[in-house]
Amino acid sequence: MEITFKIKRFNELTISELYQMLQLRSEVFVVEQNCVYQDIDDKDEKALHVVGEIKGQIVAYSRLFKPNDYFENASIGRVVVAEKFRANKLGYDLVNEAIAGIQIHFGTQKITISAQLYLKKFYESLGFLQVSETYLEDGIEHIEMLRI
Template sequence: MKFLIKNFKELTTSELYEILQLRSEVFVVEQDCVYQDLDGKDNKALHVIGIKEDKIIAYTRLFNSGQYFNTPSIGRVVVKDTERKYGYGHDLIKASIQAIVNNYNENKITISAQTYLQKFYESHGFVKVGEEYLEDGIKHIKMLCVSE
């Protein structure tokens, strides 16, 4: 899998369609969560796109300090269900952390993680901050990482 980092204006129509389709496939259909994915924030984000065999199979969006949290953040972390067994989620998080360091010159990162993924994020240096909360009907925790 290769990664592309693009701002919103650099995304092609086809890329944007595939990204939105993947996010909907996982967050709305698979997780059975009705929520407003198109939240008006994509135009402010950097988009980390994981491509395999010319298809988008993994994705995150990144925000600089102050756009979402006080530190840069990673959100909308998604890997196509049929591709998860290959460990691409780990590659995606590593690429996202590196993109924050390269583009925002920051090493502190905050995420709002689905609670069941706490161990996954801990394996990348994130630690839980605060109590569990509901976001769009799904249990989440705030996590912080200081990358090297």
Template sequence: MTLNWTSKSYNALALNELYSLLQLRSEVFVVEQNCAFQDIDGQDEAAYHLLGRTDDGQLAAYARLFDAGKCYEQVSIGRVVVSPAFRRFSFGRQLMNQAIAECEALFGPQPIKIGAQYYLRAFYQSLGFVQQGDIYLEDDIEHIYMLRA
């Protein structure tokens, strides 16, 4: 199964698209990970939103993309999430490859920084990201900064 990808600025999102992406982020980052945190953090307006939909329109994968200086000094990718209903299709790699390609299309080829959950370190390393610094806690979950040159 492959996904249909679109990338939109905040103002270009339709209300149903915004609702779908916020619902997916809440389902995974708040409910599944049992983490009470402020997902709606005021940064959505500065981001491009990468949406991966199935042929029947279901949101299966999502990420936020930021130009340099918006979130970090470098271009960045965040809120990387695959719907639990679609994890058996290994969309995580497809999502990250698409996010990297979209960052290059939007912002030009340059380093990309992420704040990754530590347990996913090997996955991100396989995509060319290198750990930068020590483990830090964000909402009681171990994270690391990683950079892709």
């Protein structure tokens, strides 16, 4: 299966893309992870959106922030792949696309993320290092990670 990635500003997203992106985030972060939290958080308008599509359907997504928007460094957030596509290892493609997007759009390689603890090895394989103790965010264990 061929995935196509696009990076868009909020005002460049189509209504269909916005709907699919919010639906995917809700499907995974709220329903699958059984975590009631405010996903629509007023940060989408300042983010760049990495959208991964297969046959016109958004199956992978993340958002990018320039330095000082979220952390001191540039950051990646809301990293999500639809459950039925996870076996295809699309998460690696998505994060690599996000890293490249930060380098191209923000001119930096230094990236901070707030990662769910169970994904520590995944992010380490992509060059991130743990830089904090474990903390709870929306009832889920997280760690801060840095990629230089």
